[in-house]
Amino acid sequence: MLQKHSVRIDRRICVGCTNCIKCCPTEAIRVQRGRAKILEERCIDCGECLRSCPHHAMVAVTTPVGELDLFPYNIVIPCTSLYSQFKTLATSDQLNEALYGLGFDFIYEEARGAEIEAEALRILLRSGEANFPVLSCNCPVIPRLVTKLYHNLIDNLSPFVSATEISARVAKEEFSQMMQVDKKEIGCYYIAPCAARMTNIKNPMGIKHSDVDGVFSMRELYLRIKESLAQNAARRKDKGGLPDTRDGKVAFPAGAYGVGTAVVGGLSAAVGTEHYLAVDGIYNTVQCLEEIDNERLRKLLLVEASACNGGCVGGPLLFENQFVAKNRNRRFANSLPRYDLEHDEHVRKYVDSPMIRYDMPFAPQWVMTLSDDVGEAMRMMDKMEGIVRSLPGIDCGSCGSPSCRTLAEDIVRGQAVEMDCIFKLRDKLRILAQEMADLASAEKRG
Numbered sequence: 001m002l003q004k005h006s007v008r009i010d011r012r013i014c015v016g017c018t019n020c021i022k023c024c025p026t027e028a029i030r031v032q033r034g035r036a037k038i039l040e041e042r043c044i045d046c047g048e049c050l051r052s053c054p055h056h057a058m059v060a061v062t063t064p065v066g067e068l069d070l071f072p073y074n075i076v077i078p079c080t081s082l083y084s085q086f087k088t089l090a091t092s093d094q095l096n097e098a099l100y101g102l103g104f105d106f107i108y109e110e111a112r113g114a115e116i117e118a119e120a121l122r123i124l125l126r127s128g129e130a131n132f133p134v135l136s137c138n139c140p141v142i143p144r145l146v147t148k149l150y151h152n153l154i155d156n157l158s159p160f161v162s163a164t165e166i167s168a169r170v171a172k173e174e175f176s177q178m179m180q181v182d183k184k185e186i187g188c189y190y191i192a193p194c195a196a197r198m199t200n201i202k203n204p205m206g207i208k209h210s211d212v213d214g215v216f217s218m219r220e221l222y223l224r225i226k227e228s229l230a231q232n233a234a235r236r237k238d239k240g241g242l243p244d245t246r247d248g249k250v251a252f253p254a255g256a257y258g259v260g261t262a263v264v265g266g267l268s269a270a271v272g273t274e275h276y277l278a279v280d281g282i283y284n285t286v287q288c289l290e291e292i293d294n295e296r297l298r299k300l301l302l303v304e305a306s307a308c309n310g311g312c313v314g315g316p317l318l319f320e321n322q323f324v325a326k327n328r329n330r331r332f333a334n335s336l337p338r339y340d341l342e343h344d345e346h347v348r349k350y351v352d353s354p355m356i357r358y359d360m361p362f363a364p365q366w367v368m369t370l371s372d373d374v375g376e377a378m379r380m381m382d383k384m385e386g387i388v389r390s391l392p393g394i395d396c397g398s399c400g401s402p403s404c405r406t407l408a409e410d411i412v413r414g415q416a417v418e419m420d421c422i423f424k425l426r427d428k429l430r431i432l433a434q435e436m437a438d439l440a441s442a443e444k445r446g
């Protein structure tokens with residue numbers, strides 16, 4: 001079966017320890033026959049399981065580095081958090097020079113795409129023509145979480161694609177115009193802090209197809225970029241220490257607002273609204289969405305949620321500690337100009353364009369329904385409640401399901417049996433042992 005998600009389990013490494021099953025916010029992981037498995041329909045690609053497996057059996061699926069011969073031209077989109085990963089990095093030009101050195105023909109910073117998104121959001125909020133609060137889709141996990149678990153909030157999802165997708169679309173457009181080449185000849189690669197972007201390529205949501213053709217893990221590229229930075233620095237030193245980074249110039253450099261979006265709250269700052277909620281971490285995000293769903297958080301215009309702690313600087317594929325990265329990102333962003341996005345020519349060119357919008361409406365996904373037949377679903381629900389009452393209710397996870405309720409659900413779905421519960425098994429064995437003892441003493445008595 002074609003894997004639609006960006007996280008998979010290496011079954012050769014998994015030891016079935018069950019550490020991962022409790023971390024999943026959508027209860028998508030089960031351990032059966034001594035190995036973990038992901039229920040694909042429930043997975044939202046948040047990457048929590050990547051962090052939780054002590055055996056590194058959870059693997060992020062990304063594009064192999066080196067796959068740059070599929071297209072005649074290659075564009076790279078450095079993620080907004082890339083600048084925070086290198087201690088010695090002083091300017092964007094230095095980083096871009098290193099990226100050109102890896103063989104890319106054109107660089108478009110995701111931070112620039114984030115500035116276009118921020119301005120589009122600012123105009124939308126000002127128009128008042130939206131379902132408030134607008135939920136930013138910058139983190140790719142958010143639309144997946146909402147369409148699976150918060151159907152009432154689907155209409156609140158931002159009409160604008162993520163900064164990554166905006167960047168890919170704009171980069172291809174600009175490069176094809178500049179070089180007079182067909183867009184089909186251009187490959188676009190993203191250097192990612194998380195694997196969730198990969199899912200958008202395999203399984204796009206709200207768009208017909210993604211303009212990102214490949215996703216490189218930041219971890220895999222880290223050493224190459226670091227080496228390239230060091231070589232360039234040594235070369236400059238040989239030339240008398242001149243700050244010669246002419247080779248690192250890009251056509252549309254990003255400013256402080258764009259780079260600042262790597263840290264949660266940065267997008268809201270770029271939008272310039274005070275009526276926002278910036279929330280990080282998948283569990284905090286779930287809690288806030290619950291509250292919005294229950295209409296407890298009113299008067300908000302914008303919700304900027306990030307599945308990773310701290311924002312993209314906390315992505316599981318990054319190299320640097322998220323707190324160090326956060327600090328560095330702030331300092332780096334503050335060294336850049338703060339563009340007036342409203343009057344910025346490049347931003348204005350795209351801010352009203354359909355290119356930065358989703359192509360189609362989001363559809364709800366019914367991952368929690370027991371059956372398409374209402375009567376059957378009711379019967380299954382009754383049976384499930386009966387099983388829940390018969391289970392110990394301590395959610396120990398020894399059965400391989402994250403809680404007693406999910407085990408009951410798995411049982412009514414035919415994917416588990418009551419004896420998977422070790423307490424049920426123990427009781428059954430006790431009864432069997434008693435029956436055997438009774439039988440033996442009956443035989444003795446003749």
Ligand code: SF4
Nearest residue numbers: 014015017018020053
């Ligand atoms: S945490 Fe999950 S994936 Fe990792 S070894 Fe344990 S059961 Fe397997």
Ligand code: SF4
Nearest residue numbers: 024043044046047049
């Ligand atoms: S990526 Fe997130 S939703 Fe998917 S299985 Fe892992 S923890 Fe669960």
